[in-house]
Amino acid sequence: MSQPFRRSSGGHIDRTQPITVSFNGKTLHGYRGDTIASMLIASGSHLAGRSFKYHRPRGILSHGSDEPNALLSVDWRPEKGEGRRDPNNRASVVEARSGLKTATQNHWPSLETDIGAVNDLLSPVFVAGFYYKTFMWPRKFWDKVYEPFIRKAAGLGDAPEVPDADRYANRHAHADILVVGAGPAGLSAALAASEDGSKRVILADEGFKLGGALLNDVTSEIDGKPAAVWVEEMVAQLDARENVIVLPRTTVFGYYNHNHIAMVERVADHRDNAPDGLARERLWQVRASKVIIAAGSHERPLVFENNDRPGIMLAESARAFINRYAVLPGKSLVVATCGASAYRTALDAKAAGMDVKIVDIRLGEDCGPELAEARSAGIDVLTGHTVVKALGTKRVTGVVVAPLGNDGSVGTRRTLTCDCVAMSGGWTPSVHLFSQSRGKLAFDASLDAFLPGQSAQEEVSAGACHGIYDLSEIIADGYKAGGSDTSVSATATFTGFQPVRVLPTDADPKKVKAFIDFQNDVTAKDIKLAVREGFESIEHVKRYTTTGMATDQGKTSNMNALGLVAGLLDRPLPAIGTTTFRPPYTPVTFGALVGPSREDRFEPVRTTAIDPWAVANGAEFEPVGQWRRAHYFPKAGEDMHAAVARECKAVRTSVGIFDASTLGKIEVVGPDAAEFMNRIYTNAWAKLKVGGCRYGLMLGENGFVMDDGVVARLAEDRFHVTTTTGGAPRVFQHMEDYLQTEWPDLDVFITSITEQWAAIAVQGPNARKVVEPFVSDIDMSEGAFPHMAVREGFICGVPTRLFRVSFTGETGFEVNVPVDYAEAVWKTLYEEGRKYDITPYGTETMHVLRCEMGFIIVGQETDGTATPDDVGLSGLVSKKKPDFVGMRSLARPDMLLPDRKQLVGILAKDPNEVLEEGAQVVEDPSLPVPVPMIGHVTSSYFSSNCGRSIAMAMIKGGRARIDQTVWVTTPKGFTEATISTSVFHTVQGEKVDA
């Protein structure tokens, strides 16, 4: 029989829908409504993984998302090929479906026989902080020996190695009330909150079936109805309301500012035959006016030796498996507890036919009505007893218990044989989301728990996460949070527990492994060691021992760790405080967070109107900001070096054509436009005539070069400003800021026209011959249209703003045309240019040509700390203007120091050696390290026109060092070079500096 531990009836499973799941290559049998954990238990096994550090066999601790042990690799659609597997899925919440391929993790060669388990014997080495102690020395061993070994030996699942084949969706929503959790409190709150049909309510629950803990409950009645029936009726009412969105399988994982809530909905993983294209998961971002947190609570494990053996689980989880999933966790159960709620598990297990004993650390007189009820059901109850240890390795075979004396002494041991243990160390309200909302926690000693205190946002907690455990009170609290005073009568709940941090034992505590944090393999011994070594802050203990730092965020372990530290330091628990809860509440796939923003949609690529031509003509591209720009145009057999050398020669000897459309363009318009330009740029603009251009320099208020570009005056009140490609948005916002906030009196409008005008640069001695035949309404004669002028007219019959400018030193035109015509104009000019062997060139050639002329590129020669004088442009700074942005800063003492870095040329001694951009420059490499550095190389190329390598550098007091020999770092050591002026090429044609 494949499901020997399946009960014959009951449970929230559909026995008409049998399913099979692959588990480590074997077949598990179950039904719709099962999880992988319940199917495994139905098969009679609890072994579900190996632990992080010691490779101890581990079973299923929990039935919920707090499960620390049973982490599986799941291939959700193996039939569809690769890319649909992810690691570290909790077996306890994976909704079982035929076709899933699951596997356990962190073992070799197999789950049953794991070589790594030798770590368990070596555990004296792996104490708290062992990384810091054991592997300190020798230092060089860390990278090559220690870290690879540790990484292989320790760890959870393997990260996927192929791209995620699924698609993920993203949705934004607004809600008047968002309810987190659909247990008794959440259902009540949602029903009350949605009573007013005008209120939009969203109810989200991480489970695939609504009802929370009531799904585990077969004994409680609410208003005379079985709990399960009450749940069905509540859900039916909510489903019927049009103002309610009910979202099962939806985890609220992040509570951010101003009630911005992030949740992930699992859309497809549970579906048979999910249609192609259906998103696997959907990220919801909800802005809620109010949030009702009804997140429930987490049960604490008991801390005793070998409390991690498979078959040992939380008491409420045992109840969930027995009642909700109709599987028995074994035949013979020991319930170990320090509180009342576990008695319900014992009673339900007994009713299900299991052999049951209870070991309660409390004295009989400290127990409530649960004790009598258990005894009257025929269950043996040992009160005032401790659990000393569990027996068995891959499955618990028994527990050793002993009575506690009045003085706390441990009495005579006896062994209880069993094949499963249900333990309860009390309850911890789930305050994760409240804490994420920046609310202040308050410690309640009577509940031994941190509860929501002062709120920071519009939210309220209800039910168990609010410290309320009795069913009728939970429901009333939910209704109250939803704005109703409705009350119900429900079966009384067994509540109350007597907190115990580590169960008393007579064993040598140094030899005992009693686990606090199962996922990170942190024992009580580790925490004691950390405190003994002086770690007193809980944040330090956490980081030193790694307790609470695993993917379960310490849901089951936090309070036990805090309580133990408080006890060791003999301080009250609230004085220890608690660690910070951070999103996500449970792990979230990267796919959900990224959504559709991947591959081509990760960041939009901006292309120019000429881009299709460049593609068709074999350009190699490079990204410049968001733009894709042609880098160079190789001919057959050419590498980049050869192509650039050819392109550079062509521009200097005949004519080249270059797509300059990415340059930022801003139109500055208005009666006060010239005054505005005067204030924003260092140059004086008042005297620039209509039709004239000027090279403009812009500073930040701190006096450093911010941007540059040619500015054309199209009319008295209209300027066409160009900016660097990358600086366009920054310059625009800089202008907008000053206009709006400092000079609102100026009558000026600015408009970005980067996307409206394409720019085609035609450069070289034959440039005029290429452009002139197509121009109309513009006098192209040298006298009428000199260098640094702009004319408006037509080219190829379409409007143009024709600039006579040059960034190469050669005669040049920049043909600005509306983008829709740009490709046609480019092709026309290119065809005409064939008469002169016109050469298309890319950004690399543009860079080399401008470097030959000593022209700077803002952002390459400058780094945000260069003044105009530093880069040799003090001539562009008006001495007559009373003020402009950055002017006052230029007079600050540090801006005038003689040893500031200045722009110079630098020539390697070997003319074939191209220095590295960014290389440091020193005067004397024989000085002891660190050698004082006098500057760095900013631009460096091989110039075919100069017949040698050329470079620019920013050098301390550089202009006084011309002809000085310096040394430049290279990957092979220092190389000799000479400081020079920064103009390397002399052109007979244009005087390019305006």
Add this chain to the structure above:
Amino acid sequence: MLLIRCPHCGNRPEIEFHCGGEAHIARPETPSEMTDQHWAEFLYYRTNPKGMHAERWQHRHGCGRWFNALRDTVTDKFAATYEMGSPRPDLAATPAPARTA
């Protein structure tokens, strides 16, 4: 993500906005007459308070307008947003109600 009330467009998510640092620091009328120290203070010195902070914001990906806001740097709550050029609102005149759980 913060929810910010643009005085012109209403409540919008933070990604539509750009923060421009401390507000009510007017650019001096005649910078060249200022001492180095005073100019440095204008350029670089900021109050950086723990608590209510007047700061500049721009609804960059919306209407494009700059405005001022009062934001509590501890809680990130906005007490007010107001147009450029308006004086800093007197919050003491209209105290925000305290809230408890």
